[in-house]
Amino acid sequence: MKNELNSRQWALYNALKEQGDEWRVQAELASIIPDYNYDGSEDWRLFHDNPARHIMTADIRAINESAVIQKVIISSGKGIKIANKEEFDRYIRKEIMASVRRLMRAKLKAKKGGLDGQTRITFGQYERDTIKAFIDSDKAVGERLRELRLKNGFKASSVCAYFSKAGVKLDEPMLSRFENGYCLPNKRTLENLAKFYAVSVDYILTGNLPTDEETNEIDGLQAVKEG
Numbered sequence: 001m002k003n004e005l006n007s008r009q010w011a012l013y014n015a016l017k018e019q020g021d022e023w024r025v026q027a028e029l030a031s032i033i034p035d036y037n038y039d040g041s042e043d044w045r046l047f048h049d050n051p052a053r054h055i056m057t058a059d060i061r062a063i064n065e066s067a068v069i070q071k072v073i074i075s076s077g078k079g080i081k082i083a084n085k086e087e088f089d090r091y092i093r094k095e096i097m098a099s100v101r102r103l104m105r106a107k108l109k110a111k112k113g114g115l116d117g118q119t120r121i122t123f124g125q126y127e128r129d130t131i132k133a134f135i136d137s138d139k140a141v142g143e144r145l146r147e148l149r150l151k152n153g154f155k156a157s158s159v160c161a162y163f164s165k166a167g168v169k170l171d172e173p174m175l176s177r178f179e180n181g182y183c184l185p186n187k188r189t190l191e192n193l194a195k196f197y198a199v200s201v202d203y204i205l206t207g208n209l210p211t212d213e214e215t216n217e218i219d220g221l222q223a224v225k226e227g
Helices: 009-020 026-032 045-048 051-064 085-114 140-152 157-165 173-180 188-196 201-206 214-219 220-226
Strands: 073-076 080-081
Touching: 009 026, 009 051, 009 080, 026 045, 026 051, 026 080, 045 051, 051 073, 073 085, 140 173, 140 188, 140 201, 157 173, 157 188, 188 201
Parallel strands: none
Antiparallel strands: 073 080
16 A cells, blocks of 8 residues: 655545535546646536546545545545545445456456366367467467468469459558568458458467358358359
8 A cells, every 4th residue: 555645646635525525526626726737617528538637536546545544535427525434335345346256257267268278079070179268369360371372372462463353452561461460450351361261260360170060151262263
């Protein structure tokens, strides 16, 4: 916990203490505390995007984390105030429940991540026998795109020419950026590349082989070759 507060934070705390058990809009508080450099001339509804609001939010956090001040500042749609006993109890219950939910979500995610690389029972020839919990990096995706192009005997210019005829914007510099892992294709381009190379989008992103159903839907490359 922090022990020291600056003069602006003390000014905010004292202003809240003086207002008693009443809510106060943050813009009003900022306009009466000189250190926030806010004159209050603009519509208070625009205060959300004002730098003074971000500074005040940090100040509230500093006050609540201070070991010197034992009171707690709470906020709502009405504004901010120092909590009374009933408000404090509700605030703490909400904070504890939110922390429990965050912990439960974190534990679930950790469990899923911990399964990466473990073996599993498979029921089809196209299913992976190991669990893959993480998507590959942009570099790995790019390597797969280059491998697919070379494996199918296409030059970069040929791929881009086909996409140009199909009305899809893809030039050689952009394809090179994809294949070198500098960036990922957007959703539409990714779907078109998958159809062109006769693979699934999931294969490009993760290296997973398609299921039987997905295999039946992948016929883009054959259509290209026949066309």
